[in-house]
Amino acid sequence: MKRIPAIFIILFVVPACLYAQADTGELNSLKEEIRLLKTQFEEMKSGYEDKIKQLESKVEEISQGQSETQIKVTQVASGPQSAAGRYLQYFNPDISVIGDFVYHGTDKKTDEIYNRFSMREVEFAFSAAVDPYAKADIFLSVEPEESAVDLEEGYLTFLNLPIKGLQGKLGKFKSNFGKVNRLHRHQLPWADEPNMLTNFFGSEGMSEPGISASYLIPNPWDKYMELTFEVFNNRNSESFAGSSGRDMVYLTHLKNFFDINEESTLELGMSFATGPNDDRHGKNRTNIEGIDLTYKWRPLKEGIYKSLTFQNEAFFSQKDNVIAEEGAGPKQIDSLGLYSSLQYQFAKRWSVFGRYDYSEFPNFASRSDNAYSAGLTFAQSEYVFWRLQFKHTDRNYEKDSSEVWLQCNFGLGPHRKHEY
């Protein structure tokens, strides 16, 4: 009989204790849950209060200045497709205006801008999507010195062609030959163009009406390889036929891009252009090859304060000499042009640069020049920069010269897109 209390204890007391224990555990978890719910409720409440405040301010805004446009604006801005948020001028293209002011001093008295100020250029840029298939970019350049408005570029880009990776372009555009030929003046890291560009393609570079197709070549290394093919009018007067040109110039460009690591990159480009250089169909031809190599370094963490660019380009031209038929000069002129430039940014707004130029001329067998440039750039903000540059040019065909530029370049309008 003594066993009965023991059994009783085992049967009733132990479970009761266990139950009580479970009870407090459950209670704790319930408490925890209530606490959680409470805070969640608080969060929701504050969230809703914020939303109500927002709505209230919106209602006030609308009732204060109730115009149709404003109401439309609020509706559109909350849509998912407000691509770049330009909500006040919805279908207007993005418009930017860039002014370029320089003081140019030189000891060469025949220079176009001899020791004076000049508003070298004002560029108007318009860009927008045209329809779901294409976008357009127009660049007008006003050069007060020449009191002329010039179409610098104006082209339509087809973004969605049936072949994956293929893009097309038509219009007047800067030829995809090397790197510097494609840049607008305000994108240059110097106050002037490298000598080889002026000597080979003229002061405006090579830019003719034509068509272009580019393709991203799939490759096993998963690297960026872009092949471009262009056909354009044979109107470049330095290297090709000039205003009397018939036929076309054909150009190919291969751009390779490598990430060395997350801070530094290497770009290697190869270009080739060919076309007749007289008013006939190819008896006298010009072939130009180009190679460009650019190394860029920008540490991600200190990227606002430090960066370096080492940029090199060379052109090789083989031009049949038109006047050789008349017994003047060699049958073919081979010429070489190159530059090498180093830019180093050492503070948020400051950078220095140096450039070496060597260039022969595609039209003159024995002419060449060497130039040494150095300068300093101060970026007042993202939209205004100042630049001071010195340049000394040695020429074997006329007097050497020294030049100085003080440049101030300013941009209005949306953020500038920075091509890498």
Added chain:
Amino acid sequence: MRKLLFSLIIALSLTKFLYAQDRIRILTTTPDLKSIAEFVGKDKVDADSLGKGYQDPHTIEAKPSFMLKAKNADLFIRVGLELELGYEELIIDGSRNPKIRFGQLGHLDVSRGVYLLEIPAIKIDRSMGDIHPLGNPHYWLDPLNAKIIATNIAKRLSEISPENESYFQGNLAEFNHKIDQKMIEWKAKLAPFNGHSIAVYHRSWPYFAERFGIGIACELEPKPGIPPSPGHLKEVIDIIKSKNIKIILMEVFYDEKPARFVSQQTGVKVVIVPNSVGGTKEARDYFSLIDTITDGLVEATQK
């Protein structure tokens, strides 16, 4: 034996292929969106980010290698509010990927529906510095906005892959629940700051500060994006002294010198914390990012 090995290799490469094909390839502009997308998509997505957490998000560049990443993406996710204006269009155009163009299913702006601050009420211009006309874009630093970001991502992933809708919704619920739980912890830790003000370097912090009841007394930048000038730092010093400010909160990628200078003059503590996932080793994902910021503030008051 050789036959077996051969078929094994074939099978392995095939599964790898199928495995890779299954996942939705996501490319985000910032690592915070990548982290949130991974919480929502888990093993149904492969996420990558263009920017790094220790990089100023305004300075991401349109590298051609990024265009290649965008070429292979099924879904491009951005912060919006013009934060990506300097490079986004170049990358999308350069990618030649029609799936991720504006307005397509593969292009998602997660700012839709988030709680926004600093929407300019007047016509703005560049004299005010780098102001974003649609509002301050650093909204991911408010944990409740992270829930909205996650909701936007879950909705879009469900549209891309309807058969996995319940999976994404489940992950979303889990993420939201974890945010709710962590909010309790963060609020408790930051309780001593509630009602007090701090100084900051750039306007990255209003969302975080407002959520936890912290005021912002002044910024070291005279205007957004404009580096501190001696004249402005003098004003900052006066404000810090008069309002008895104890902390300058700043991002990892800005120059520390101006903040150290103010610190020497006033004794204010400089707290340098990431404002994005990956900004420091500790900030591995969205939750540890907010943990790192919270702990940084708390530790500064305990020293």
